[in-house]
Structure formats: structure tokens, C-alpha cells
Amino acid sequence: MHMSDKMAMTAVTALFGLSCGTAQADGLNDLKMALTRLQGQAPLKAVLEAKTWSRQGEGKELEEEQGHASIVLEDSKQGLHVLYSREMLGKLETEERAREKDAKSKSPTVAAAKEFNTAELRNMISAAASLARSMDKAVFKSEKADSYNGKPARLLNFELTIDKLGEKERKYVKKFEGNLDVWIAADGTPLASRRHHNVSWRAFMVVSGENSNDDEQVYAQVGDRLVVTRKENKNSGSGAGEKGESKVVKTLQLQS
16 A cells, blocks of 8 residues: 555544534434424414312311313414313313302313413423423433433433522422433434422421422423423322322323
8 A cells, every 4th residue: 555545544534523413412402403493384273181189188177189181282373372172161161150159169171271370281281491491400420321212312301400490499408319311312302301309498497307309201302492392290298287199190191
């Protein structure tokens, strides 16, 4: 091999090596790029269902309630339209009237319908922006090869900081632990996420308590937007002599 050929080969090898190094997996950057490109406004029509469960108190004071509600939503250039069925509106009216007569009357449909507030709807159908906000106050810790639903994936782990809480809440916090896991595909598209935080607090030197929250989400891509097709939130806490736990499962069924 001539000297000129060796020099050319060395140059090609160096260039190839540099290209390979540049192309090495960077899950955090891939995720950020995916979240940027998936903040579109592709037309969307779906049925959103919420199932709620809560338990408060203990012994004779124990109260348990389960609720269910659903709506039809459509997001387009004209904006977000939400449709409540006549049947569900009737249930809401019946429960509210019963509550006016008896404060202890249960209102499971009303409790489930509260999950359809504007913030929750936006987080379900504009999931890229919501996930990006969660990452803003998190510290990236690690990336590793993993699998999701039996397929290869990358798992990114973040540590949540106390900044996640409001300034008022932070004043009473004794201990805060939190983390966020995000599974992504080869191109960085989010597949699922799991967020957990545990808070111990104390107020006025006499009242203390603890709260634990777990939030799991499954994502899907609809055109140029990211949506949450399933969200499960579990919350439990105790303090001031009270104890309670709750669970909310929301599912987004896409319509053609």
C-alpha cells in the first residue's frame, strides 16, 4: 500500500470513528428532541374514561367510594370540544341534589368527573409539553438498556428535587424523596413513564404526616402529537390523626 493510500485510509478511519462517536446513544438528548417534535396539533378524537377509588379513615369512621365517568373530546384547529352524555349529566344532577339534602351522601360520579378539569385534559392530549415540564425540575441521573412490552427500549432515570413542591409546602417538609423513570424508543419517543415521590412534613411543631404518590403513564403518538392513553395515579397519606388513600385510572380510547 502506497503512503498516499495509507494516509487516505487513516483519514477515512478517523472520520468514520468521529461519526460513530457522534452517533452514540444519548437518550436524554433524543428524548428532548422527540418532545420538541411531538408538540403538534394533529386532529384528535377520543373517549376519555376515569375510574376513581378512595378510602378515608379507619374502623367505624372508614369511608370508601368508587366512581366512574366518561366524556367524548375532540381537539382540532377550532379548539377543544368536550361532550358530556345526557346520561352522565343526569347522574351528576342526581348526586348533587342528594348531597344538598344529606352532606354524607356519596357522589362517585361527581368525584370522577372532577378528573376532567382543563389541566388534566391538556396533560392527556398534549403529553409532550407535560412531560417536558416534569423534566424541568428533575436532575438526570442515568440511562440503561431495558425493555418495554417485550421490545427493546432505553430507560432514563431522573431525580426529583424539592423544587417540585410549591414554596409554601417546602416550608414544612422534613424529608423529600422522588424519582422519574422514562422508557423511550430508539428514536427517543416516550413509551411510558413512572414518577414517585414521598414527603414527610411537620407543621407548627405539633402536627406531622407523610404522603406518598405514584404516577404511571403510557404514551402513544398521534400524528405530530404525543398523548397519554393510560394514566394511573396512587396516593396515600396520614397526618393529624387522619389516614387515607386513593387511586385514579384514566384511559384515552382513540377514535378514527
